Amino acid sequence: MNTISPFETVLRGIAITLVILFFMFPIFWIVLMSFQTNATILQVPPSIFFEPTLQNYRGLITGQLVTDTSSLEIRFMSNLFNSLFLSTASVAVGLMLGVPAAYAFARLKFRGSEDIAFTLLSFRFAPPLLVLLPLTIYFQQLGLANTYGGLIWVYQLIVLPLILWIVRGYFEDIPADIEYAYRIAGHRWWTTFRKIALPLAGPGIAAAALLAFIFAWNNFVFALVLASADKQPVTVGALAFITASGVQYGQIAAGIILSIAPTFALALYAQRYLVEGLSLGAVKG
Amino acid sequence: MTVLLKLSGVDKFYGPVNKGVHAVQNINMDVMKGEIIALLGSSGCGKTSTLRMIAGFEETSRGTITLAGREVQALPPVRRNVAMAFEGYSLYPTVTVGENIAFALKAARLPTAEVEAKVREVTEMLEITDILDRYPTSVSGGQQQRASLARALIRDADLHLLDEPMGQLEPQLRTLLRGRIKHYIKERGLTAILVTHDQTEANALADRIAVMEGGVLQQFATPQTIKEAPANLFTGTFVGEPPMNVFAAEASDRDGQLQLDLGDGLHLTYAADAFAPDVRATLLARKQIMLGVRPYAVHRDTHGARAQVIANQWLGDQSHIAATFAQGTIVLVEHDRADVAVGDAIHVRLAPEDLHVFDKDTGTALSHGAQMA
Ligand SMILES: Nc1ncnc2c1ncn2[C@@H]1O[C@H](COP(=O)(O)OP(=O)(O)OP(=O)(O)O)[C@@H](O)[C@H]1O
Ligand SMILES: [Mg+2]
Numbered sequence: 001m002n003t004i005s006p007f008e009t010v011l012r013g014i015a016i017t018l019v020i021l022f023f024m025f026p027i028f029w030i031v032l033m034s035f036q037t038n039a040t041i042l043q044v045p046p047s048i049f050f051e052p053t054l055q056n057y058r059g060l061i062t063g064q065l066v067t068d069t070s071s072l073e074i075r076f077m078s079n080l081f082n083s084l085f086l087s088t089a090s091v092a093v094g095l096m097l098g099v100p101a102a103y104a105f106a107r108l109k110f111r112g113s114e115d116i117a118f119t120l121l122s123f124r125f126a127p128p129l130l131v132l133l134p135l136t137i138y139f140q141q142l143g144l145a146n147t148y149g150g151l152i153w154v155y156q157l158i159v160l161p162l163i164l165w166i167v168r169g170y171f172e173d174i175p176a177d178i179e180y181a182y183r184i185a186g187h188r189w190w191t192t193f194r195k196i197a198l199p200l201a202g203p204g205i206a207a208a209a210l211l212a213f214i215f216a217w218n219n220f221v222f223a224l225v226l227a228s229a230d231k232q233p234v235t236v237g238a239l240a241f242i243t244a245s246g247v248q249y250g251q252i253a254a255g256i257i258l259s260i261a262p263t264f265a266l267a268l269y270a271q272r273y274l275v276e277g278l279s280l281g282a283v284k285g
Numbered sequence: 286m287t288v289l290l291k292l293s294g295v296d297k298f299y300g301p302v303n304k305g306v307h308a309v310q311n312i313n314m315d316v317m318k319g320e321i322i323a324l325l326g327s328s329g330c331g332k333t334s335t336l337r338m339i340a341g342f343e344e345t346s347r348g349t350i351t352l353a354g355r356e357v358q359a360l361p362p363v364r365r366n367v368a369m370a371f372e373g374y375s376l377y378p379t380v381t382v383g384e385n386i387a388f389a390l391k392a393a394r395l396p397t398a399e400v401e402a403k404v405r406e407v408t409e410m411l412e413i414t415d416i417l418d419r420y421p422t423s424v425s426g427g428q429q430q431r432a433s434l435a436r437a438l439i440r441d442a443d444l445h446l447l448d449e450p451m452g453q454l455e456p457q458l459r460t461l462l463r464g465r466i467k468h469y470i471k472e473r474g475l476t477a478i479l480v481t482h483d484q485t486e487a488n489a490l491a492d493r494i495a496v497m498e499g500g501v502l503q504q505f506a507t508p509q510t511i512k513e514a515p516a517n518l519f520t521g522t523f524v525g526e527p528p529m530n531v532f533a534a535e536a537s538d539r540d541g542q543l544q545l546d547l548g549d550g551l552h553l554t555y556a557a558d559a560f561a562p563d564v565r566a567t568l569l570a571r572k573q574i575m576l577g578v579r580p581y582a583v584h585r586d587t588h589g590a591r592a593q594v595i596a597n598q599w600l601g602d603q604s605h606i607a608a609t610f611a612q613g614t615i616v617l618v619e620h621d622r623a624d625v626a627v628g629d630a631i632h633v634r635l636a637p638e639d640l641h642v643f644d645k646d647t648g649t650a651l652s653h654g655a656q657m658a
Binding site for chain 1: 362
């Protein structure tokens with residue numbers, strides 16, 4: 001039975017619209033900006049009526065940054081690819097290492113297991129710059145500086161603790177007896193892990209992977225210090241928009257739109273999967 | 286008959302040995318092939334811990350477990366060949382009830398037709414044929430419990446461990462299934478250990494009952510022996526409904542007769558030959574003893590000892606009368622409606638053959654009726 005009056009429904013609608021406007025406005029504004037030239041963006045007072053142009057997007061995709069005074073080469077598309085590659089690879093490595101580790105921490109209570117798990121989490125507390133200084137030197141000695149491998153390794157500092165702690169919680173929520181029931185029916189530990197634990201923790205693993213991907217994608221400082229131009233992700237590459245002849249707002253806006261698109265798409269896709277996963281048992285009945 | 290399962294000096298510590306919770310203490314037990322054993326005991330006494338050690342989910346802290354001729358305490362669960370119905374059901378949530386039940390058989394690559402026939406047989410027996418296509422989360426607790434029981438019973442294992450397999454069911458269904466399950470197990474010559482809180486169930490299903498308390502095996506015997514000759518005060522009072530009446534007494538020799546002084550000026554006097562000579566000698570030597578008598582064995586008799594009624598309940602098929610007696614309360618059961626009211630004085634007779642005598646300090650049984658324990 002619906003006890004909400006029509007009046008209340010309208011009020012709610014208005015409230016929700018206001019909240020959405022408040023949070024979405026910057027994004028909306030950036031979308032508008034991405035279709036304007038620097039000149040129209042900087043005009044006072046600003047106006048939402050303008051002649052849309054695709055010049056910013058064209059510039060980014062072709063790699064030619066055209067300003068009022070000069071033309072400059074920019075590697076936005078290769079930066080975007082780097083972001084995509086670094087984030088995906090980091091999450092993949094993080095999952096391969098983190099999920100089994102999370103399972104071990106959830107199921108095997110060995111001496112010092114809590115301490116080890118906490119130490120791994122504490123990587124998240126360390127100020128990145130503190131870690132970076134010695135790391136830079138080591139990486140140069142090891143020949144890891146400015147390699148994808150080295151970056152993916154460093155990205156584990158962001159990705160691994162996140163995956164480990166989220167997934168561990170999901171594994172702990174699976175009653176151990178479900179796994180025992182499977183093992184006693186003639187299955188080995190490894191099969192049980194694959195057939196029972198992994199599917200049941202699936203939604204949690206997906207959520208952790210998504211979060212880890214976003215964190216990796218948004219990372220700035222590791223890549224800034226450890227990668228040179230050809231390995232840089234968009235977060236660092238965006239610095240190129242600040243040119244000697246001014247800040248290229250239009251292109252920054254277009255760059256932002258292009259660089260949030262993958263995470264946005266991923267979030268939308270994963271959201272559907274997450275909801276499905278969580279309500280699986282109840283819906284299928 | 287061969288011994289299928291042998292527990293020798295089995296201990297369980299949760300946490301470090303000798304420091305952690307000592308949940309199971311030095312259990313020794315032989316289970317014959319084809320036997321049904323009931324594990325009976327109060328909550329937290331170590332029943333589940335014992336089963337889990339046999340299944341291999343908990344490490345055996347000390348001692349050995351021999352199953353079907355192999356020492357198994359160090360083997361992983363998969364190599365022990367036991368089936369288990371879990372206290373918390375633990376069905377796989379991602380597959381249907383039917384698939385849950387058939388899982389082990391399918392994994393063993395049995396022909397589909399045979400699997401289906403077995404599933405039909407066991408689910409018909411447990412009255413759950415109508416939920417086979419549903420998912421575990423969408424069926425009731427009692428249905429989940431029976432599905433979990435079916436998943437264990439369908440397997441052809443050396444030993445079946447059933448942890449409170451019918452706790453969620455209503456008494457009628459429980460009574461019905463009890464008979465069917467016993468038949469199913471006996472027909473196939475399976476061996477089962479079943480944990481239960483229900484004494485009727487233990488008596489009806491089990492060939493032998495293992496009574497546990499505080500992690501210690503108190504007695505392991507047939508239902509009849511446990512009723513007639515409880516090994517100690519705990520078993521005596523724990524098994525039997527309503528529980529055994531217990532009084533502290535002092536034994537003395539009075540002109541050749543045996544007198545039991547219950548305090549409060551109450552004496553029970555027995556003829557010199559009422560007890561075997563060794564029983565009589567023991568009682569007189571111990572002096573301070575605990576006296577137990579089952580409610581069914583307390584009879585009203587005008588020449589008996591005095592008691593004052595404090596409650597009289599008619600349960601539909603029997604009367605439970607409680608009366609103050611000596612320094613405590615005595616409960617007696619009569620099969621007809623008793624015409625006594627609260628406050629009435631009654632006289633009760635405790636026949637020597639119905640008396641159980643226990644050591645005052647250790648609770649160990651000294652004698653049952655006229656004979657030594
Ligand atoms: N994982 C554990 N860690 C620590 N102590 C435990 C653990 N499991 C059980 N215990 C303790 O061991 C004792 C025996 O527990 P167990 O589960 O075997 O009892 P039970 O006889 O099965 O009880 P119930 O009838 O309530 O199921 C209890 O005191 C319990 O608190
Ligand atoms: Mg239990």
